[in-house]
Amino acid sequence: MSKLLEIALGIVTGIGGFLETGSLATSAQAGAGFGFQLIWAIALGVICIAFLVEMAGRLAAVSHHTLPDAMRERFGIRFFLAPLVAVGLVSFLVLAAEIGGVALALQFASGVSYRVWALPAAAAVWLLLWKGTFGVVEKGASLLGLVTIAFVVGAVRLHAPLADVVAGLLPTAPEHDPARYWFTAVSIIGASVSPYLFYFYSAGAVEDEWDEGYLGVNRATAALGMTFGGGIAVAVLACAAMVLHVRGIQVDRYEQIPLLLSTPLGRAGFWLFVASLGVACFGAGLEIALQLAYLVAQGFGWRWGENLRPREAARFTLVYTLALPLAALVSVAGMDPLKLTVISMALTALSLPVTVVPLLVLMNDPLYLGEHTNGWISNAAVLAVSVIACIVALVAIPLQLMGS
Amino acid sequence: MQLGREVLDQQAIDAGGRQMGKVDGIVLELRGDQARVAALVVGGTTLLWRLHAGLAAWAERRLGGEGAPTRIPWRQVVKIGIDVKLDVEAERTPAFRWERWVRDHVIGRIPGA
Numbered sequence: 001m002s003k004l005l006e007i008a009l010g011i012v013t014g015i016g017g018f019l020e021t022g023s024l025a026t027s028a029q030a031g032a033g034f035g036f037q038l039i040w041a042i043a044l045g046v047i048c049i050a051f052l053v054e055m056a057g058r059l060a061a062v063s064h065h066t067l068p069d070a071m072r073e074r075f076g077i078r079f080f081l082a083p084l085v086a087v088g089l090v091s092f093l094v095l096a097a098e099i100g101g102v103a104l105a106l107q108f109a110s111g112v113s114y115r116v117w118a119l120p121a122a123a124a125v126w127l128l129l130w131k132g133t134f135g136v137v138e139k140g141a142s143l144l145g146l147v148t149i150a151f152v153v154g155a156v157r158l159h160a161p162l163a164d165v166v167a168g169l170l171p172t173a174p175e176h177d178p179a180r181y182w183f184t185a186v187s188i189i190g191a192s193v194s195p196y197l198f199y200f201y202s203a204g205a206v207e208d209e210w211d212e213g214y215l216g217v218n219r220a221t222a223a224l225g226m227t228f229g230g231g232i233a234v235a236v237l238a239c240a241a242m243v244l245h246v247r248g249i250q251v252d253r254y255e256q257i258p259l260l261l262s263t264p265l266g267r268a269g270f271w272l273f274v275a276s277l278g279v280a281c282f283g284a285g286l287e288i289a290l291q292l293a294y295l296v297a298q299g300f301g302w303r304w305g306e307n308l309r310p311r312e313a314a315r316f317t318l319v320y321t322l323a324l325p326l327a328a329l330v331s332v333a334g335m336d337p338l339k340l341t342v343i344s345m346a347l348t349a350l351s352l353p354v355t356v357v358p359l360l361v362l363m364n365d366p367l368y369l370g371e372h373t374n375g376w377i378s379n380a381a382v383l384a385v386s387v388i389a390c391i392v393a394l395v396a397i398p399l400q401l402m403g404s
Numbered sequence: 405m406q407l408g409r410e411v412l413d414q415q416a417i418d419a420g421g422r423q424m425g426k427v428d429g430i431v432l433e434l435r436g437d438q439a440r441v442a443a444l445v446v447g448g449t450t451l452l453w454r455l456h457a458g459l460a461a462w463a464e465r466r467l468g469g470e471g472a473p474t475r476i477p478w479r480q481v482v483k484i485g486i487d488v489k490l491d492v493e494a495e496r497t498p499a500f501r502w503e504r505w506v507r508d509h510v511i512g513r514i515p516g517a
Binding site: 076301303 | 408409412413414415416422423424425426428446451454455486502503504506507510511512514516517
């Protein structure tokens with residue numbers, strides 16, 4: 001396949017794959033609560049995740065190792081356990097939130113409660129993983145995810161002022177509710193810098209057998225895909241600022257979020273929202289369930305691969321077969337999808353140093369990267385964002401919990 | 405060769421190119437004042453021994469023979485590179501015990517597996 005086509009496909013994957021329940025809910029909350037003021041948090045998250053995705057791809061292309069593989073090898077079992085447990089737990093929570101998102105989309109469409117839809121939604125994800133190949137899962141999910149472009153259409157129809165969007169790129173201190181402001185900021189960063197994204201990406205690069213010839217494609221894909229993807233999150237925030245902030249409506253229930261599209265686009269907007277929520281969460285659910293299986297199988301050296309038949313990689317298949325119904329049970333039990341999402345995102349931000357620093361150590365090791373080790377800019381950017389996000393989360397999470 | 409860095413915790417690959425676990429341990433043999441590698445160890449309770457001796461001893465008592473690791477003699481180590489290639493059939497070793505069990509009792513019973 002030509003390199004340009006690969007890059008184009010990478011951008012489509014970035015756009016279609018970026019939005020999921022986390023960035024949707026946190027961007028909507030940010031726009032409703034603080035207008036355009038928190039766009040900088042999306043930008044910061046996008047820069048950080050673009051660097052991380054590029055690193056995971058470079059590691060796979062140069063060393064032919066996936067991330068868990070290389071970590072286990074480089075750090076030994078003791079130190080590998082920390083990122084394994086942290087990434088595993090956070091991914092499981094985010095998976096539960098995504099299944100809640102699919103179930104909620106089905107509730108919007110049918111009127112039947114999300115608690116009823118959670119298990120069927122998880123079963124549908126499982127069936128696609130059971131039957132599908134890696135290409136189907138990755139490309140199918142992101143192509144369908146293009147429906148989320150509806151938010152850009154919505155923002156344009158609402159005449160979101162470009163000057164305010166640009167001004168929001170610059171971090172500013174909040175004029176009111178500082179605790180909620182910083183909590184929302186770290187939730188946004190947690191939603192953008194979800195570890196499943198770069199862990200999944202590294203497994204994908206190994207499944208697709210990348211070599212050093214892919215380094216250029218990898219860089220372009222990571223930078224452009226994540227930037228365009230982040231653009232969708234900014235559009236969600238802009239819609240929320242124009243529809244909810246001006247009316248003084250806070251997002252405290254997911255049921256308020258369809259307004260973002262039904263206000264500018266009417267009845268069609270409502271259905272576009274339902275499709276966006278359902279498809280985006282379904283796609284993310286596929287990737288996270290698969291990534292959990294990759295993580296465990298690669299960490300312990302089991303046979304793995306979405307292109308193998310289930311019985312050829314039994315333990316690998318068992319991981320997602322168990323994770324999906326368990327994650328659905330969180331919604332069946334009645335955990336509010338919006339709360340679940342926001343808490344998962346804040347915890348993701350809190351765990352960033354544990355999930356990200358081991359990758360940075362690997363990326364600076366010539367034994368794995370040869371002459372392609374990290375430059376100081378990517379090291380500094382990723383380290384700064386993850387440490388700051390963790391510290392802010394450490395302060396903001398208790399404040400938020402006390403407040404609500 | 406640095407055993408800790410280049411062999412331990414590496415991916416073990418069997419003669420058919422299948423992943424069969426990690427190199428969880430290394431058996432050294434002392435002859436006079438010289439140590440040489442006798443075997444590589446895959447699976448079983450080996451990993452637990454490296455994490456927590458009490459837990460490992462308990463697991464070994466509980467599992468009995470089921471927890472016994474697979475020892476691969478050094479002469480069956482074909483190549484050490486990105487992976488450690490071994491001249492054994494994973495299917496026939498105890499290292500594949502759980503894989504086989506999950507396949508035969510759980511995954512293999514679901515239609516379409």
